[in-house]
Amino acid sequence: MKTETKWQAVISNDAHYDGVFVYAIKTTGIYCKPSCKSRTPNHVNVEYYKTNEQAETAGYRACKRCLARQVNSQEIIKKACAFIVAQDGIPKLSAVAAHVGLSPNHFQKIFSDGLGISPRSFSDNHRQQVFKKLLQQGDDISGALYEAGFSSSSRVYEFAHRYIGMTPKAYQQGGKNHQIWYSLVSCALGMMLIAATEKGICSVQLGDDENALRIKLAQEFHGADLIESDKQLTKWTQVLVDYLAGQAAWPMLPYDLKATAFQRKVWDHLRTIPAGQTYNYSDVANALGQPKAARAVARACATNPVALVIPCHRIIPKSGGVGGYRWAAERKQKLLELEQSEERVLK
Ligand SMILES: [Zn+2]
Structure with missing residues (x-):
């Protein structure tokens, strides 16, 4: 950005540039946000920094007037999420930013850095959840649309295509004409439900x-x-039951799941981790060549629809303990003990 542009932002107290840079005043040793209403300094005494940290490293102190109330990003994100969820439609970025008292650019940056998705994606995701739930409850499409805050049906079709991968009608029919076989058995971890299409396993639930x-x-x-x-x-169920009883090696069973490309990548990688070994989210992200994606890896693990078949239980937190498990942490603990036990039959 040109120095002249920055200077213009400073003399006009332009809040759009808050979060983009700060300016420091050599004569006072203080740095300010562009929107600061304090007396405009002489330009020859001004230095610009991208972040507060950089200004502080250079020896400047935060201005009490504009920076005294340090930005607490967690609070801002929480407040913004609550605001978005409470709206009838998808709110404008500027409205959410105004609600938390920040410029749109600054807010967008804090939100995206903290949550890993943009405010817009968060908003869409939330509406997606509401919409899916209503359709599953049997609401008609236009009612569900309205309830989920979509103002027009063209918008929802675009949305449905992007996030659900099918039209709302097809979703409401819940995969009509598909046949799914399922079986319930008692196993070492309680009850296990296994369901499959003709192509592979589509659900394994423990309870x-x-x-x-x-x-x-x-x-x-x-x-x-x-x-x-x-x-x-019979065959698939039996090998899983035997494996849980410690009488068979972990079986690589075929799955048939709707998934994003990323989920599939994570899930397939999890299936290469040998039984008895554990990794953490960052290990997986690194192995996939996406070291920054640890959080997305965690989400992919948490949304695994087929317990055991995709061994998400082999991922544990760096900080220790077994971490969470969709089918109860005690089951994960038991599974890991089973896989690490020497008596287990290895093949
Ligand atoms: Zn100031």
Whole structure:
């Protein structure tokens, strides 16, 4: 950015440049945001820095008037999220920024840096959740649209295409005409529900209550023909049960899942981690050649729809402990003990 542009921002107290740079005044040893209403200094005494830290490293102190209330990004993000969720539609960036008292640029940067997604993506994601839920409850599409805060149907079709990968109608039909076979068995970790299409396993859930597992399956695949079957799934079910009993090696079973390219990449990588070994999110991100994607890796693990088949339990936090597990942390603990046990049959 040209010095002249920065200087113009300073003399006009332009808040759009807050967060873009700060200016420091040699004669006072203080640095300010461009929007600071304090007396305009002589330009020859001004130095520019990109960040507060850089100005402080150069020996300047924060101005009490404009920087005294240090920006607490966590608070700002929380406040912005609450505001976005409370709106009827998707709010304008400028409206959210104004709500938290920042310039749009500054706000966008704080939000994206802190959360890993833009305010717009957050907003879309939230609406996606609401919309999906309403459709699953059986609301009609236009009602669900309205409730989720979409003002026009063209907007929702664009959105549906981008995020759900099918039209709202197809989603509401929940994969109609698809046949899904499932089987419920008791295993070393409690009850296990395994469901599969003709192409592969589409759901493996662990729990204590048979009915709760059935209900979950019905919600997820609410338009499909769900066929309880022992025959179709016997082989896959049996190898998983044997593996959990420590009597067979971990089986690489085929899966049939809707996933983003990134999720698939993470999930396939998890299947290369040998039983008995554990890694952390950063290890996986590094292995994928995307060292900055540790958080996205964590999300991909947390959204794994097929317990065991994709061994997300082999990823544990750097800080120690076994970390969270979609099917209860105690189960993860048990699984890791099983895989690390010497008595386990290795093949
Ligand atoms: Zn100031």
